[in-house]
Amino acid sequence: MSKATRTDQQSSGQHVADSHDLIRVHGARENNLKDVSIEIPKRRLTVFTGVSGSGKSSLVFETIAAESQRLINETYSAFVQGFMPTLARPEVDVLDGLTTAIIVDQQRMGSDPRSTVGTATDANAMLRILFSRLGKPHIGPPSAYSFNVASVSASGGLTVDRGADKTKTEKVTFSRTGGMCTHCEGRGTVSDIDLTQLFDDSKSLSEDPFTIPTYTGDGWVVRVIIDSGFFDKEKPIRKYTKKERHDFLYREPTKVKINGVNLTYEGLIPKIQKSFLSKDRESMQPHIRAFVDRAVTFARCPDCDGTRLSEAARSSKIGKISIADACAMEIRDLAEWARGLKEPSVAPLLGKLQHTLDSFVEIGLGYLSLDRASGTLSGGEAQRTKMIRHLGSSLTDVTYVFDEPTVGLHPHDIQRMNNLLLRLRDKGNTVLVVEHKPETIAIADHVVDLGPGAGTAGGTVCFEGTLEGLRKSDTVTGRHLDDRATLKDTVRKPTGTLPVRGASANNLQNVDVDIPLGVLTVVTGVAGSGKSSLVHGSIPTDEGVVSVDQTPIRGSRRSNPATYTGLADPIRKAFAKANGVKPALFSANSEGACPTCNGAGVIYTDLAIMQSVATTCEDCEGRRFDASVLEYHLGGRDISEVLAMSVTEAEEFFRAGEARIPAAHKIVERMADVGLGYLTLGQPLTTLSGGERQRLKLATHMGEKGGVYVLDEPTTGLHLADVQQLLGLLDRLVDSGKSVIVIEHHQAVMAHADWIIDLGPGAGHDGGRIVFEGTPADLVAARSTLTGEHLAEYVGA
Numbered sequence: 045m046s047k048a049t050r051t052d053q054q055s056s057g058q059h060v061a062d063s064h065d066l067i068r069v070h071g072a073r074e075n076n077l078k079d080v081s082i083e084i085p086k087r088r089l090t091v092f093t094g095v096s097g098s099g100k101s102s103l104v105f106e107t108i109a110a111e112s113q114r115l116i117n118e119t120y121s122a123f124v125q126g127f128m129p130t131l132a133r134p135e136v137d138v139l140d141g142l143t144t145a146i147i148v149d150q151q152r153m154g155s156d157p158r159s160t161v162g163t164a165t166d167a168n169a170m171l172r173i174l175f176s177r178l179g180k181p182h183i184g185p186p187s188a189y190s191f192n193v194a195s196v197s198a199s200g201g202l203t204v205d206r207g208a209d210k211t212k213t214e215k216v217t218f219s220r221t222g223g224m225c226t227h228c229e230g231r232g233t234v235s236d237i238d239l240t241q242l243f244d245d246s247k248s249l250s251e252d253p254f255t256i257p258t259y260t261g262d263g264w265v266v267r268v269i270i271d272s273g274f275f276d277k278e279k280p281i282r283k284y285t286k287k288e289r290h291d292f293l294y295r296e297p298t299k300v301k302i303n304g305v306n307l308t309y310e311g312l313i314p315k316i317q318k319s320f321l322s323k324d325r326e327s328m329q330p331h332i333r334a335f336v337d338r339a340v341t342f343a344r345c346p347d348c349d350g351t352r353l354s355e356a357a358r359s360s361k362i363g364k365i366s367i368a369d370a371c372a373m374e375i376r377d378l379a380e381w382a383r384g385l386k387e388p389s390v391a392p393l394l395g396k397l398q399h400t401l402d403s404f405v406e407i408g409l410g411y412l413s414l415d416r417a418s419g420t421l422s423g424g425e426a427q428r429t430k431m432i433r434h435l436g437s438s439l440t441d442v443t444y445v446f447d448e449p450t451v452g453l454h455p456h457d458i459q460r461m462n463n464l465l466l467r468l469r470d471k472g473n474t475v476l477v478v479e480h481k482p483e484t485i486a487i488a489d490h491v492v493d494l495g496p497g498a499g500t501a502g503g504t505v506c507f508e509g510t511l512e513g514l515r516k517s518d519t520v521t522g523r524h525l526d527d528r529a530t531l532k533d534t535v536r537k538p539t540g541t542l543p544v545r546g547a548s549a550n551n552l553q554n555v556d557v558d559i560p561l562g563v564l565t566v567v568t569g570v571a572g573s574g575k576s577s578l579v580h581g582s583i584p585t586d587e588g589v590v591s592v593d594q595t596p597i598r599g600s601r602r603s604n605p606a607t608y609t610g611l612a613d614p615i616r617k618a619f620a621k622a623n624g625v626k627p628a629l630f631s632a633n634s635e636g637a638c639p640t641c642n643g644a645g646v647i648y649t650d651l652a653i654m655q656s657v658a659t660t661c662e663d664c665e666g667r668r669f670d671a672s673v674l675e676y677h678l679g680g681r682d683i684s685e686v687l688a689m690s691v692t693e694a695e696e697f698f699r700a701g702e703a704r705i706p707a708a709h710k711i712v713e714r715m716a717d718v719g720l721g722y723l724t725l726g727q728p729l730t731t732l733s734g735g736e737r738q739r740l741k742l743a744t745h746m747g748e749k750g751g752v753y754v755l756d757e758p759t760t761g762l763h764l765a766d767v768q769q770l771l772g773l774l775d776r777l778v779d780s781g782k783s784v785i786v787i788e789h790h791q792a793v794m795a796h797a798d799w800i801i802d803l804g805p806g807a808g809h810d811g812g813r814i815v816f817e818g819t820p821a822d823l824v825a826a827r828s829t830l831t832g833e834h835l836a837e838y839v840g841a
Contacts, residue, residue: 064141067108067443067474071137075102075731076503082492084108086141087441089465089475091488093514093521094506095763096735097498097722100478101447105147107134108476109445112145132658143474145443146434150427150451157231158192161421162371162414165432170397171414175367177390179360184221189360189367191230191352193222223357223367228345232352232415235321237313239293241339245282253281256316257335265315271302272309351415368415374808375401376410403432407464408457411551411572411808422576422757424452428461435464440472450481451760454570454789455834458483480763482525486511493521498736499690499722524764529771529792531821531839536563536778536798542583542752549581550574551812559583561752561783563798564774568788568831569815572807575787579754583785590750592758597737599729602633602644606687606725609715609744614707619683622702623676630683636673638664668726679703687726691715694725714743717776719769735761752783759790771796791838794831795820802831 065086072080077099084090092100114131162168172186179189187193197219204212224230239245247253249270252260259265270277274291275284284292295311320336344350351358351368358366362385370378379401385394404410407428412421421429427449434444449465450458462484469475469489479485491514493507506519514522539562547555552574559565567575583589599608606612616627628635637643641661645668649657660666667674667684674682679702689697691712698709715723718739723732732740738760745753758774759767767790774796777784786793794800800823802816815829823829824836 066141067143068138068140069103069107069136070139072103072107073135074106075099076499077102077107077135078503080494080503080505082505082508084474084476084492085490086143086474087469087472088489089469089477089487090490090492091477091479091485092492092494093479093485093763094494094502095498095520096719096739096761096766097733098494098496098502098763099504100494101733102503103492103494104445104476104478105149105447107136108139108142109145109147109443110134111136111139112142112443113147115142116144143441143443144439145445147445148427148430148434148449149445149447150424156419157417159418160371160414161412161416161418161429163192164418165400165429167397167400167414168371170393170400171367171370173393174390174397175360175362177393178362178385178387179367180362181360183356183360187223188221189223189353189357191224191232191357193220194224194226194229195222195354196220221356223353225345225348225352225354227347228352230352232345232348232350233342234345235317236341236343237316238339238341241335242312242316243281246280248280249275249277256339257332268300268302268307268309269312272298272300274309371415372413374410375404375412375414376808378414379405379410399436400432403435406435406460407431408453408460408571408807411806411811422452424450424571427451431464434468441474443474443476444468446475446477446479448479448481448761449477450479450484452571452757452789454568454830455483455791455838456830457571462487480761482764485514485521485525493517493519495520497722499724501722520765521763527764527768527792528838528840529795531795531824532798535819535821538563538799539783542783544578544582547578547582550577551808552577552581553812555582555812555814557801557814557817559785559801560799562778562781563783564778564796565783565785565799565801566788566794566797567785567801567803568794569803569811570807570830573803573805573811574813575803576756577812578801578803579785579787580756583752583754588751589754590745590748590752591754591756592742592745593756597729597732597741601728601730603729604687604726605691605715605720605723605729605740608729608740609711610747611708611711611725614705614711615683615686618703618705618708619676619678622678625676629673629676630669632668636669636683638668638670640664641668643668684726687724689725690721691723691725692721695721711743711747714746715740717746717773718743719766733761735763735766746777750782752785753777755784755786755788757788758786759788759793767792791835794823794835795839800831802829804829804831 067084067086070081080103092104094100110131111134114133117125117128117131120128160168162171172189175189176184176186199215199217201213202216204214206212228234242256243253244255254266275288281292291311293311293313295309297308297310300307300309320332321340353368358368360366365381370381373381379398382394382398382401387394404412409425409428427447449461453461458481465475465477466487477484485491488511491507491509491511492505493514495502495504495506496519507514507517507522515525516522538560541558541560544555544557544559555578567579569575580591597608606615616630619630620627626635630636632643638661640663641647645661645664645666646658647661664671669684674684676682679697694712695709695716697703698705698712720736720739720743723736738758742758758770762770771793774784774786788794797820800816800818800820801814802823803813804811804815816823816826816832820835823832824839827833827836
């Protein structure tokens with residue numbers, strides 16, 4: 045900028061520093077973005093819309109937010125950067141005008157069994173300090189009130205070097221007071237293992253008696269038991285002496301030598317507790333989870349009554365409240381209790397604690413308790429919990445990036461979330477929101493619509509401007525913005541009922557309800573009213589129930605839709621049969637991998653504190669397979685060409701002719717049914733959007749044989765235009781004889797239901813009751829609940 049121009053600006057009243065009021069993106073090419081160039085106004089609320097897979101997350105999270113974080117990391121010294129994740133610069137020509145980005149995404153919070161709402165938000169840390177200062181009797185420092193800290197003590201001799209070959213031994217003692225319950229080790233539950241599910245005691249060790257996954261006859265685990273020398277391997281287990289049985293089940297780790305190799309033998313029960321029970325159930329592979337569900341029962345710890353805390357920690361109280369009582373209260377009640385404490389010596393601590401608890405209430409999570417396991421929070425609850433630390437922040441000129449903040453919110457709660465977004469903006473922050481709900485799009489100062497389609501058909505900006513401009517535009521979002529589903533003229537008749545009696549999980553208040561079968565049933569109610577507790581906690585999970593929840597798909601960059609859905613197996617077998625070779629040759633993670641890049645398709649060069657550089661493998665040209673493997677064909681295509689097909693192409697390819705594979709055709713047909721026809725079979729899972737992952741999961745579960753399908757908010761991540769396709773899929777499931785139970789807040793799904801079960805009337809202890817059950821038409825006519833009022837408004841009744 046020339047000196048004359050700068051002087052002109054200042055003389056016209058605007059300081060040159062005030063001219064940087066736009067975030068400029070030029071030539072963004074991350075994932076499916078096609079040279080996107082846009083200008084986003086700062087200190088405004090900008091909403092990014094578009095069908096699932098159109099490139100919203102690629103632009104907002106993987107380009108703008110990722111570059112902001114990378115640039116902040118670069119301000120640290122090289123030494124500090126060595127301990128931080130190295131972030132690659134996004135594929136973009138110019139990014140100008142960035143500010144510090146704070147990302148509030150939908151990643152589930154850590155599902156470690158020791159993690160709770162309190163430990164995840166610092167509320168527990170503040171309570172521990174409060175009780176260590178005011179609790180009577182005083183039992184020790186804050187660690188004495190922590191269920192993650194065990195009490196330990198030790199003593200011994202410490203040798204001190206005095207120089208000139210002189211040493212002196214001093215006696216040293218050490219002790220630390222923790223609050224962990226020793227019986228359950230701070231987990232709140234104890235496990236009881238059914239021995240009949242572990243082994244057949246009529247067999248001997250040589251007869252492969254184990255029914256535990258990975259405990260196979262020729263495996264190392266079993267060999268250590270057989271060759272440990274503690275047992276006669278031909279003797280049936282039921283005939284073991286008392287000592288042999290103790291060694292078999294409970295023996296402490298003991299060094300043994302087998303075939304000249306030093307190994308450790310350990311009793312079966314502690315080994316299973318370490319290998320299976322110390323992990324979160326949701327993160328287990330399906331066959332391991334099935335074994336744990338079959339063999340292990342979890343019960344509330346009898347010593348601490350599920351509070352996770354030692355007797356000493358529970359005995360120390362402020363007034364009549366112990367820290368266990370405080371953590372078990374609903375947060376809104378705990379906030380009132382904290383407000384009643386008037387103690388000048390801890391005033392700053394009380395002020396911060398009250399602000400944190402009030403933020404929970406303000407954001408609509410007052411119904412939670414601090415001892416709630418963080419792994420049990422829904423995606424929407426986890427995202428709002430992460431928002432809490434930002435609500436009272438004095439920082440301004442920050443870019444807040446939200447990923448569908450209305451997920452898991454009842455229409456009644458969306459207005460409250462909108463107010464919070466506007467409050468963040470009004471403090472002088474830039475707020476970027478990826479969102480599908482019309483209620484949130486309506487409050488935007490600026491709208492960016494990506495599309496026109498998904499995957500390779502997306503990645504361009506179709507519209508940017510005001511809400512009114514979007515309405516008049518001929519984009520997919522513009523056309524569907526005012527879509528409203530109508531109530532069905534006739535509803536299906538149930539073929540039976542699934543009775544639930546005396547349901548009392550979490551906040552349910554002894555609920556009795558008959559869930560109709562053979563129809564589309566929607567369970568709804570405000571956030572925290574008990575929907576998930578009723579459906580997931582009360583419906584028996586037997587062989588006939590297929591549950592599709594919101595747990596994220598786990599997968600590395602080597603995983604893709606073909607490997608995740610099981611499609612890769614029939615394809616490999618068909619290639620092997622057609623060419624007379626082994627199936628393993630057609631796996632890029634096995635024998636068929638390109639030896640140069642080990643089947644990754646790219647070669648990564650690690651540059652320590654700098655970003656890693658990925659270059660396409662020159663030998664396989666990114667196709668991931670060894671050149672000799674690509675000489676084998678099926679239906680005129682090699683394996684890399686098949687994996688490069690879209691689902692729609694693959695559906696045609698596997699249908700007939702030489703490449704006809706019925707098993708593969710069935711899987712790609714299900715993927716097309718859930719609206720994933722544009723995905724390529726070999727696309728890495730790490731590049732899929734949240735909505736795409738959930739639909740991929742749904743497609744996989746549709747292949748399971750079950751009479752009852754339980755879906756948890758299937759509209760998450762779905763564009764208005766995709767909801768119609770989802771309703772068609774639900775109809776097809778019901779018409780094929782399945783019973784479909786959906787936990788949902790989307791009014792279009794409610795209107796399309798045959799039967800609605802509405803829980804409430806409020807959240808937490810104000811909820812947990814059935815406030816309505818009947819048809820959507822009856823709910824609209826009665827308008828007796830919050831859901832009824834919002835549904836009536838939605839359908840224009």
